[in-house]
Amino acid sequence: MAADARTRGWIEPHVVRPARLTDMNDTVTVSSISHDGQTDAIEVAVTAFLAAHDPTQMDNITFRGYRYDAGLAWVHFPKGFGGHGVRPELNRLVEERLRKAGAAAQDPATFFIALAGPTIVTHGSDDVKNRFLRPMFTGEEKWCQLFSEPGAGSDFAGLGTRAQHDGDEWIMNGQKVWNTLAHLADWGMLVTRTDPDQPKHKGMTYFALDMHAPGVEVRPLRQITGEAEFNEVYMTDARVPDAHRIGEVGEGWRVALTTLMNERSAIGGGGGGTGRRKGPIDDTIAIWKELPADQRTGARRDQLMKLYISSETQRLTNARASAKAKAGNPGPEMSISKLAMAEFNKLVTEFSIDLLGANGLIGYDFTFRRPDTLSVDGSEGGIRHSFLRSRANSIEGGTSEIMRNILGEQVLGLPGEPRVDKDIAWIKVPRS
Numbered sequence: 562m563a564a565d566a567r568t569r570g571w572i573e574p575h576v577v578r579p580a581r582l583t584d585m586n587d588t589v590t591v592s593s594i595s596h597d598g599q600t601d602a603i604e605v606a607v608t609a610f611l612a613a614h615d616p617t618q619m620d621n622i623t624f625r626g627y628r629y630d631a632g633l634a635w636v637h638f639p640k641g642f643g644g645h646g647v648r649p650e651l652n653r654l655v656e657e658r659l660r661k662a663g664a665a666a667q668d669p670a671t672f673f674i675a676l677a678g679p680t681i682v683t684h685g686s687d688d689v690k691n692r693f694l695r696p697m698f699t700g701e702e703k704w705c706q707l708f709s710e711p712g713a714g715s716d717f718a719g720l721g722t723r724a725q726h727d728g729d730e731w732i733m734n735g736q737k738v739w740n741t742l743a744h745l746a747d748w749g750m751l752v753t754r755t756d757p758d759q760p761k762h763k764g765m766t767y768f769a770l771d772m773h774a775p776g777v778e779v780r781p782l783r784q785i786t787g788e789a790e791f792n793e794v795y796m797t798d799a800r801v802p803d804a805h806r807i808g809e810v811g812e813g814w815r816v817a818l819t820t821l822m823n824e825r826s827a828i829g830g831g832g833g834g835t836g837r838r839k840g841p842i843d844d845t846i847a848i849w850k851e852l853p854a855d856q857r858t859g860a861r862r863d864q865l866m867k868l869y870i871s872s873e874t875q876r877l878t879n880a881r882a883s884a885k886a887k888a889g890n891p892g893p894e895m896s897i898s899k900l901a902m903a904e905f906n907k908l909v910t911e912f913s914i915d916l917l918g919a920n921g922l923i924g925y926d927f928t929f930r931r932p933d934t935l936s937v938d939g940s941e942g943g944i945r946h947s948f949l950r951s952r953a954n955s956i957e958g959g960t961s962e963i964m965r966n967i968l969g970e971q972v973l974g975l976p977g978e979p980r981v982d983k984d985i986a987w988i989k990v991p992r993s
C-alpha cells in the first residue's frame with residue numbers, strides 16, 4: 562500500500578510532524594501557518610463540520626469518530642482514512658478550531674497513535690487501515706510499542722521474538738521489554754523475526770498484536786519514579802492472523818523505521834507547536850519567582866537565561882521544521898529535536914531541583930503505582946516527578962548516543978561505525 566500512497570503524491574521522505582502531545586494539551590496557536598488553497602479548504606471543512614457536530618453535545622469518542630469520518634483526524638492522511646491529503650502543519654489549525662469550539666484534548670494515554678497511525682497508513686493494506694485507524698483515533702482502542710527486547714535495544718534489528726507461519730496465522734514466541742502503557746493497550750506494534758537465516762535487517766516482519774489474546778502476558782516494571790509506566794510482555798504461542806500483518810513479510814525493518822522516525826518526532830516536539838507553554842522551563846520560572854531575593858543570584862539568573870534561550874531555540878526550530886513540512890514521514894533530522902529535548906529536560910529539571918534546595922528532596926510519593934496516562938517530560942506530575950522522569954528521555958525512543966550516530970551518519974554524511982554483523986545470517990551472529 563506504500564505504492565498506493567506514493568501515487569497519491571502525499572509521501573516524501575523526511576517530512577511528517579505528528580503534533581506534540583503537550584501542544585495538543587495546551588493552547589495551540591496557528592499564526593505561523595502559511596495561507597494558501599489548502600488552508601482555505603481545511604477552514605471551510607472545519608466550519609462545515611462544527612456546524613453539524615457540536616463537541617459540547619456529545620462524548621469525546623463519538624466526536625472523534627465523526628471527526629475521522631470528515632477527514633479531520635490526521636489531515637495529511639489520504640481521503641477515506643481520516644485525512645484530506647493536505648500538508649501536516651494544518652493539523653494544528655484543525656486542533657485549534659475544534660478546541661475553541663469546546664472539543665476535549667487528546668487523551669495522553671493514546672500517545673501511541675502518533676506512531677501507529679502513520680505506520681499503518683504508510684505500510685498497511687486498505688483492510689488493515691480500515692480495521693485499525695478509526696478506533697485508534699477515537700481512543701476506543703489503545704496501542705503500545707513492542708520493539709525492545711532484553712538483548713535488542715539500540716541494536717533493535719537484532720531482535721529474536723519468533724513469528725512462525727501456520728496457515729492463515731502466525732505463532733509468536735518471545736519477550737519484549739520497556740513497553741510503555743502496555744498494561745492499558747488493546748493492540749501492540751509488534752516486530753518479529755520471521756526468517757532467522759536472513760541478515761538481521763532482512764528477516765523481520767511487523768504485526769498488530771491483540772494484547773488480550775491467549776498467550777500474551779503483561780508484567781509491570783517499576784521505574785525510578787516509583788511507578789510502573791512500562792512493562793515486560795511475554796508471548797507464548799500467541800496467535801496473530803495474517804490479516805493483522807503490517808507491510809510485507811520480511812519488510813519489518815522498513816516498516817519499523819516509520820514508527821521510529823515518528824516516535825522521535827512525537828517525543829522531540831516535532832509538531833512544531835508555537836504555543837508559548839514550553840513544559841519544564843515554565844515550572845523552573847515559576848520556582849524562580851517564588852525564591853527569596855537573596856537566592857536569586859546573578860550566577861543563577863545567568864543559568865536560567867541560558868536554559869530559557871535553549872528552550873526558545875528548540876521551540877522555534879520545531880515551528881520552522883513544521884512549517885516547512887509538506888507531506889510524508891519524518892526523516893533522520895528529527896533526531897535533532899529528540900536529542901536536544903532529552904538533554905535539555907535533564908538539565909532544566911536538575912536546575913529546578915537545585916533551586917528548591919533541601920526542599921527538592923522531600924514531598925515526593927514513591928508508592929508503587931500503575932499510571933493510566935503518559936507524561937513524557939513528567940511535568941504533569943510536578944517538578945520532582947519531572948526531574949526523575951526526564952532521566953529516561955535520553956534512553957526512550959533511542960538513546961542520545963544513537964541520536965548522535967544517526968545525525969553523524971545520515972544527516973552530516975560522516976563515515977558509519979563498523980557493523981560486522983550486517984551481512985551475516987541472524988542465526989549465525991554470536992549472542993551472549
Ligand SMILES: Cc1cc2nc3c(=O)[nH]c(=O)nc-3n(C[C@H](O)[C@H](O)[C@H](O)COP(=O)(O)OP(=O)(O)OC[C@H]3O[C@@H](n4cnc5c(N)ncnc54)[C@H](O)[C@@H]3O)c2cc1C
Nearest residue numbers: 706707708709714715739740741953956957958959960962
Ligand atoms: C521510559 C522508557 C520507555 C520506553 N518505552 C518503550 C516502549 O514503549 N517500547 C519499546 O519497545 N521500548 C521502549 N523503551 C526502550 C528503549 O527504546 C531502549 O531502552 C533504548 O532503545 C536503549 O536500549 P537498551 O535499553 O537495550 O540499551 P542498550 O542498547 O543496551 O545501550 C546501553 C548503552 O550503550 C549505548 N550504546 C549502544 N549501542 C551504541 C552504539 N552503537 N554507539 C554508541 N553507544 C551505544 C547506549 O547509548 C546506552 O548508553 C523505553 C525505554 C524507557 C527508558
